[in-house]
Amino acid sequence: MSELARTPLYELHSSLGARMVPFAGYEMPVQYALGVMKEHLWTREHAGLFDVSHMGQVLVRPRSGDVADAARAYEAMVPQALLGLGEGRQRYGFFTNDAGGIEDDLMIANRGDHLFVVVNAACKDKDVAHMTAQLSDACEVELLDDRALLALQGPEAEQALARLVPAVAAMRFMDVGVFDWDGTELWVSRSGYTGEDGYEVSVPEARAVALAEALLAMDEVEVIGLGARDSLRLEAGLCLYGSDIDETTSPVEAALEWAIQKARRKGGDREGGFPGADRILSELENGAARRRVGILPEGRAPMRAGTALFDGATEVGHVTSGAFGPSIEAPMSMGYVATGVSETGTALTGEVRGKRLPATVAAMPFRPANFKR
Template identity: 55%
Template structure:
């Protein structure tokens, strides 16, 4: 007999999602809204044009506290943690001892702590890994009492500034504390759509009141996981478990921009992270990298989904699609995937095998939609 599946967890906004007519699906162990009655296409385009509100409370939030916290956290990632100024945010990659990616995450130096946000599906393992590796050097404090909302789109700042004066002064990848609708919130100017926007950490008990206050703004509509996925793919951003995983190194994943100079060969704090020998060798010698993550566009109007095999024009296997759909903004089938290094050059023609039929594709630059971040 198979054991019954664990009941799905719910976020503090569950009742609100149901009231708004969301279609709920299982995701990362939670019941989450995949779309609302307007539908994925309308939600996607609304976020690109105005402002969309996303419930991302399934994500893991934690604090690292203590004088050694930055140095300790830096020992787990190929990223400059110690040099991050107070109020600044950075993207990081948690690696295993083979240089594979355990998770990608965001962290902010808040002065009194490092505030870390990890992926929902990985959070239990991430927190256990961080605790086991650096729990002797700093306090690792999970924050299950906090919800997380993302307000994304070119009019997000207009809507949020009505409720939190001064938030418009934040620039991309910075954060600060604000009081909104009576709740003490920590806000970063960041997100995962390629648009300007904010992520708001709020006490769970006040999350619904905050969400209602945001939805009362004329620019804001609720957006589900479906549009979050299409937005991040057009923005060329990786989804953990699809585009990156423990079998992928940062170099193969084309995430070398996330490895600061100081952590590379020759830097004062080079290496010293799990898998450093392999990752630094790949950085120094491109011949060691057998495959690369690339952007792909189908040359016929046929969506090419994840796990679709990729072939050379001669029909030889060269890789696989990891994310793919019809991009609502670009209005063509876009994808990301891994191809052998010799097929990774921009403009290279390959073919995807969709239900046995070859579909021509071309390697294109990422992102498919230019980023719209506010840098001041």
């Protein structure tokens, strides 16, 4: 794995007994001594600490000094309304292509005089090149290489982080802020990708281990690997880019239309104007031919990615993610099916090792989210 990159926490992971695997060009911890099942349940019950430093952290600074100019320019790349995004708030978004597919999903924050964007690790070089090409007239785009990113997730995340930074307790879901911890500037958002309350914390690389160790010294905090991160996000009904959404998937097919605000839709004051708008606006009005749905297989065996789904003898879709859900104590999957069989409760079958096994279309999330509204 010598050609793989390492995060600033690599040595800490090793000292904690992590099993390291290649992921998005990095050596990343997939699990620790607790194991995936216990790490998952710990996060649901207490607070789990994740290293997500492989993600791309990007500053988008308007050349004019007015963040509205950066937001306006950014709206030419995404279907989201950013001009109405208040200072200290962030929004889920996605880059679209001319065919209406999703090139990456991302988080976009208004930091007062600039935008702060977090993109997926596997896409960050492509995303930065795209932003630079599209925004260079209006903005400076900088990919940061001197900050780590930690996620603290779970119902006890607030009490843990507030011991170090008391002001984070007042944050709401999707708030962002800058806070001092022991002379170090932390960039904190109240967000995450587990379905739990929690925070994502950008910290200078030189202080990342100290922050992680300060949190792990607390009884309610355990270190958690990518294995549990995946089962947590799947229980929460959240997409993994490259698996559940990709450049061929439209936001409406992916059931992500909730992330497209009224201002960018037909009749809105900034209707369209983003790549793939013709297709996406049409599908918002008329629907798409297929739909991302939850799938609950009967029995105990998960239906994993690639499993073909059938309505009677007719193949109607496929699974994109599947695993056992430790919190729901049952297998769970998500995938795409023809819109005509996408209603919750529809009985389907999935082909597993040559056998057709029963499954039911289910609403997501599989377990209710616990975000702090």
